[in-house]
Amino acid sequence: MKKAVFLDRDGVINEVLTDRVKFVNRPDQLYFLPGAPEAIHLLNDIFDYVFVVTNQGGVGLGYMKEEQLQKIHVHMIEELAKSQAVVDEVVYCPHKPKAGCVCRKPNSKLIEDLAEKYDVDVASSYMVGDTDTDIIAGKKAGTKTVFIGKDDPLADAVFPDLLGAAKWMIEQDIAEM
Template identity: 55%
Template sequence: MNRGMFLDRDGVINEVLSKRVKFVNKPNDFYLLEGVGEAVKQFNDLGFRVFVVTNQGGIGLGYMKETALAEVHKKMRSELETFEARIDDIAYCPHKPHANCACRKPKPQLIFDLAEKHNVDLAESFMVGDRQPDIEAGKEAGTKTVLVGSREGDQVNADYSFKDLREFAEWLTNNEKAGD
């Protein structure tokens, strides 16, 4: 079975609610966070399948179309390729917030679907997010959970907490090497 690295997108991979961008509704709104390319490459090198799991309520609310989301993800993949980093698959919830659908985090359906599709052992995998719904989804799916950033502070009950994705990747790389 494969190990999975499930990454939330906004706030983990790219800027959101920053001086440059409020929401990512088109490719020009997408700014890769510092260190993310290197971190994803490290996950690839450690043998993790890397996935993006993201709520995209802007589709359901009419702020963007799925074609625009596809273009945003195309830009994300292109920027990551400059670091020789690879995203294996992307799953997203297009529904409005509070739609009570099965796929919107904090529900774990996006993670379950990707795990089944890619033969992933969830107990050996991580869900990385910057908000409580990401951590809840990971816990419900049976992954280890990692909080990155400072959008929600200490009230999130994740298994691990790091300043950013790069810091987590460095920690994981060091722990994997120590276990060899």
């Protein structure tokens, strides 16, 4: 079986709620967080897959259409490729935050569906996020979890940014071999 890293998007890969951008509703509003492309490139060297798993309630709330969201993701993948960073697939929940759907994190369906599709061993994989909903989704799916931020008692590890988290996940993976 394969190993993967599942990344939340907003607040892990790109800026959100900053001076430059509140929410990413267009490709030109996507600004990578420092070190994020490098981190993904490092993960590509060790893990079989890097996926993005993101809640995008702005679609359900009418702030953007699904086609616009897909353009944002194509732009993100193209910009990451300039740093030799590869995202194998982006999946998202487009529903309103309180819609009660099965795909919205903290539910684990998006992670589980990718794991099944790509034959991923979730126990050898990681979910990285900046909210409790990301960490809970990873726990429900059976992954190890990494929180990007200051503190999260549910997460297996906490780092201030994706680059620090990536280096740690790589160290953990090598130690387990």
